[in-house]
Amino acid sequence: MDKDLLEKKKLIHKKADERLALFRTLSLPERSAVMEGLPAHVQQTILQGLKTDEITEVIDHMDPRQAENILSRIKDDKRRLRIIRKIKTEVREKIEYFLRFHPKASMALMSFNYVLLPVNSTVGDAADALDEHYQDTGTFPEILIHENGDLVGEIPMSVLVRQRNSASLKKFLQPVSSITYQAEVIEILNLFSVSQRKKIVILDHDESVLGLIYADDALNLFGKLPAESLYGVSGLDENARPFDTSWQKFKHRYKWLVVNLLTCFFAGSMVFIFKDTLDKL
Numbered sequence: 001m002d003k004d005l006l007e008k009k010k011l012i013h014k015k016a017d018e019r020l021a022l023f024r025t026l027s028l029p030e031r032s033a034v035m036e037g038l039p040a041h042v043q044q045t046i047l048q049g050l051k052t053d054e055i056t057e058v059i060d061h062m063d064p065r066q067a068e069n070i071l072s073r074i075k076d077d078k079r080r081l082r083i084i085r086k087i088k089t090e091v092r093e094k095i096e097y098f099l100r101f102h103p104k105a106s107m108a109l110m111s112f113n114y115v116l117l118p119v120n121s122t123v124g125d126a127a128d129a130l131d132e133h134y135q136d137t138g139t140f141p142e143i144l145i146h147e148n149g150d151l152v153g154e155i156p157m158s159v160l161v162r163q164r165n166s167a168s169l170k171k172f173l174q175p176v177s178s179i180t181y182q183a184e185v186i187e188i189l190n191l192f193s194v195s196q197r198k199k200i201v202i203l204d205h206d207e208s209v210l211g212l213i214y215a216d217d218a219l220n221l222f223g224k225l226p227a228e229s230l231y232g233v234s235g236l237d238e239n240a241r242p243f244d245t246s247w248q249k250f251k252h253r254y255k256w257l258v259v260n261l262l263t264c265f266f267a268g269s270m271v272f273i274f275k276d277t278l279d280k281l
Contacts, residue, residue, distance in 0.1 A: 012038065012046075020049040032061035035070060044073045052079065056086040068211070069112060110202065110211040114142040117169065119152055121145075124165030126155065142199070142212060144176065145169060150207055151178055178203050181210055188218060 012022050012034065023046050026034060035043060035058055047055060047070070055074075059067045067087075074080045115129045126143055133141045143155040153173040163172065177191055178201040191200055192215045202210045271278070 012042070020046060023050075024054075028057055029061055031058050032066075036062065036066050040073060043070065044075075047073055052082055052086070056083050059083065059087055068110060111214060111217070112211050113139055114144050114209070114212055116144045116146055116209055119145050119147040119170050119173070121169045122165060123160055123163045123167045123169065126160055126169060127165065130160075143169075144201065144209060145173055146209070151176070151201060151203065151209055176201055180204075188213065192218065 012019050019042070023031060023034070035046070038046070050058075055070075059070055062070065071080055071083065074083070115126075115133050117126060117129060130140060130143070133139075140157065143157070143160070144151060145153050145155060154176040155169055155172050156174060159172045159174075176199075177195045177197050179188060179191055181202050181204060183191075188200065198215050200213045200215075202213055204210050
């Protein structure tokens with residue numbers, strides 16, 4: 001951010017009464033840059049005063065991570081959804097992808113509380129990044145490590161505090177689970193179950209880091225959703241029970257049983273058609 005824009009940001013931050021008017025004097029790219037750097041309470045004040053179209057234009061000039069942060073400041077669910085529907089960039093695709101899991105998934109599921117450092121960084125570099133992040137957000141982030149843009153692992157905070165500033169982060173690298181943002185809910189929950197890890201890193205289609213999902217957040221957000229999804233996949237009703245009668249089970253599953261029967265007939269017909277070939281082999 002250049003000096004002129006930095007001064008404008010400071011002015012907007014200080015002058016609460018003129019905040020909205022000053023913000024509107026900025027060009028669209030400047031609004032996006034300034035909005036990202038403002039404290040959360042100032043962002044909320046400005047967002048409350050802006051029109052839906054104005055917010056949409058600002059978000060359209062941001063990357064997905066920045067856009068998610070700004071959208072999370074909008075507490076009115078209906079207004080937030082109206083803005084999402086108007087977004088033109090790839091941000092909308094990612095937000096809508098999570099929304100199909102749960103109305104609040106894009107806001108509550110993805111966490112951006114992390115710093116991404118190159119693998120050749122030192123413990124001192126990590127400490128500086130942590131301090132800067134804490135000054136901006138008031139929270140200590142997860143420390144993710146990349147090599148030429150590809151995620152290669154993480155460094156737990158408990159490891160960092162015991163090492164010298166000159167030590168290389170590569171020595172303390174630990175594996176971290178990851179999955180693409182297009183993964184299904186069941187895939188995410190299965191990964192938590194298999195890996196026994198507390199978090200999963202969500203990757204974009206180009207393997208860059210989008211954010212984090214924590215196991216507790218996923219379970220709290222989805223609630224009964226994973227079970228319902230499993231029922232749907234197997235053709236069961238959510239009220240089905242293990243000790244239901246055979247007739248009740250048939251009523252719940254007959255459509256899937258018919259489909260299964262048809263596929264069996266199809267497989268059998270293929271075997272019959274190539275019977276001679278199979279006999280020769």
